[in-house]
Amino acid sequence: MRGWRDAAARPQGRSIPIQGRTAPPCAIPTPLRQRSRGRASRSGKAVVADRLHYIDRCRAMLMLMGIPYHAAMLYSPGWGPAQHVTSRFCDVVSQAITQFRMPAFFLIAGYFAAMLLSRRDRATWFTSRLQRLGIPLISASLTLIPIQLFIYAIGNAGSFGQAVELFQRRIVTPSPAWISHLWFLYDLIIYSAIVAVAWPIVARLVRADQPRAWARWPFLTMLLVIVVVALPLSLFNPLLGTTFWGSVVNRLLRHSVFFAVGAVLYLSPPFFERWVTWRWQRAVSALVIIAAATALAVSRDHYRPALLASAGAAISGAWLVLAAMKRWGDAPNKQVKLLVDASLTIYLLHHPIIVALGLVTARISLPPAVEWAAVSVATGALSFGGYLLLRRVPILFFCFNGQLPPSRSGRPATQRIAAKV
Numbered sequence: 001m002r003g004w005r006d007a008a009a010r011p012q013g014r015s016i017p018i019q020g021r022t023a024p025p026c027a028i029p030t031p032l033r034q035r036s037r038g039r040a041s042r043s044g045k046a047v048v049a050d051r052l053h054y055i056d057r058c059r060a061m062l063m064l065m066g067i068p069y070h071a072a073m074l075y076s077p078g079w080g081p082a083q084h085v086t087s088r089f090c091d092v093v094s095q096a097i098t099q100f101r102m103p104a105f106f107l108i109a110g111y112f113a114a115m116l117l118s119r120r121d122r123a124t125w126f127t128s129r130l131q132r133l134g135i136p137l138i139s140a141s142l143t144l145i146p147i148q149l150f151i152y153a154i155g156n157a158g159s160f161g162q163a164v165e166l167f168q169r170r171i172v173t174p175s176p177a178w179i180s181h182l183w184f185l186y187d188l189i190i191y192s193a194i195v196a197v198a199w200p201i202v203a204r205l206v207r208a209d210q211p212r213a214w215a216r217w218p219f220l221t222m223l224l225v226i227v228v229v230a231l232p233l234s235l236f237n238p239l240l241g242t243t244f245w246g247s248v249v250n251r252l253l254r255h256s257v258f259f260a261v262g263a264v265l266y267l268s269p270p271f272f273e274r275w276v277t278w279r280w281q282r283a284v285s286a287l288v289i290i291a292a293a294t295a296l297a298v299s300r301d302h303y304r305p306a307l308l309a310s311a312g313a314a315i316s317g318a319w320l321v322l323a324a325m326k327r328w329g330d331a332p333n334k335q336v337k338l339l340v341d342a343s344l345t346i347y348l349l350h351h352p353i354i355v356a357l358g359l360v361t362a363r364i365s366l367p368p369a370v371e372w373a374a375v376s377v378a379t380g381a382l383s384f385g386g387y388l389l390l391r392r393v394p395i396l397f398f399c400f401n402g403q404l405p406p407s408r409s410g411r412p413a414t415q416r417i418a419a420k421v
Helices: 002-008 030-035 053-064 066-073 088-098 101-117 122-156 160-171 180-205 212-216 218-240 244-266 269-275 280-299 303-328 334-361 368-391 394-401 413-420
Strands: 016-018 021-023 038-040 046-048
Touching: 053 066, 053 101, 053 303, 053 334, 066 088, 066 334, 066 368, 088 101, 088 280, 088 368, 101 122, 101 180, 101 244, 101 303, 122 160, 122 180, 122 334, 122 394, 180 244, 180 334, 218 244, 218 269, 218 280, 218 303, 244 269, 244 303, 280 303, 334 368, 334 394, 368 394
Parallel strands: none
Antiparallel strands: 016 021, 038 046
């Protein structure tokens, strides 16, 4: 332990050997040099350990939270393939999760985008993003979405013949149903393209050394920044209306703030380290803000206050997830890593499974909370089982995960290839 600390504390003015040649110290970005951590190997050299387990796990956890969220949405009017009784409990669950889940996810996505852009050239990084995101997007759109449309047709039609006719009409009609739960992949590709183009400007403008006044109160600073940014967006939001494209623009604008904040946080290591430090007082404050935003969202009476409270809950929830995982979930674990690797595939598979189970639960009369729990557990098990089956067929795994199955050592094929380059 002491060895790698000494290695990390050495002056950074020495040249760095890279594949037989010598590169100047600036070949490694300042934030990365400051964040580099490692351990002493048997040869005495420092081994860099730049895998941020807790951030990886946060991203996977937020993605997997889509299962209980969409299971709760079955009890929202007009969402599922069959009408369920409305449930106050499920409404609270869905509203509480949606307050922070996707904002935190995009914040982490922005963080990782900045981290990888600081190590690779922009063309290589964006090409890898297109593969990792685009291949699963196309595969799910061509297979899972039609299956989901047919399930919806069965729920909305009176007979199987009518369901087939309804499905035939819907499958040739462009509609939001074709996007469904895949919308975040479209958004990530758009954000990735923008940040790849703007990266030189962003990296030059954002300095790693933060003013002391900002770094002293990181939780309050982040809260104020997000709420201040959300204020003009809340004023602009009614102008977009409730049309499909209006909601798309609103969603892109809202989540772009968190994606940008994530990138800036990577470029500001001292501030980020202070921000993700666990404090019980901050945890209580974050839970109170999330509870207040959830209550306003459930009441549906105060639109603009609810929107501003939601912005505060989003950044508070992001902090809560990151800080808690950093404190209690940063140690390597094979079982957890398996779920992290499976999270994208599980997310792609879970939505049509929930829609199908919605047809079943609509025909039984159990308390909504019991049905929600049963659907969540069953969907998680079936989705994970689907992931394990896809791992056995590399081409199918590539289609629904964007990379080849990991080897026996647990390393994805893309990492094994990159290690040889």
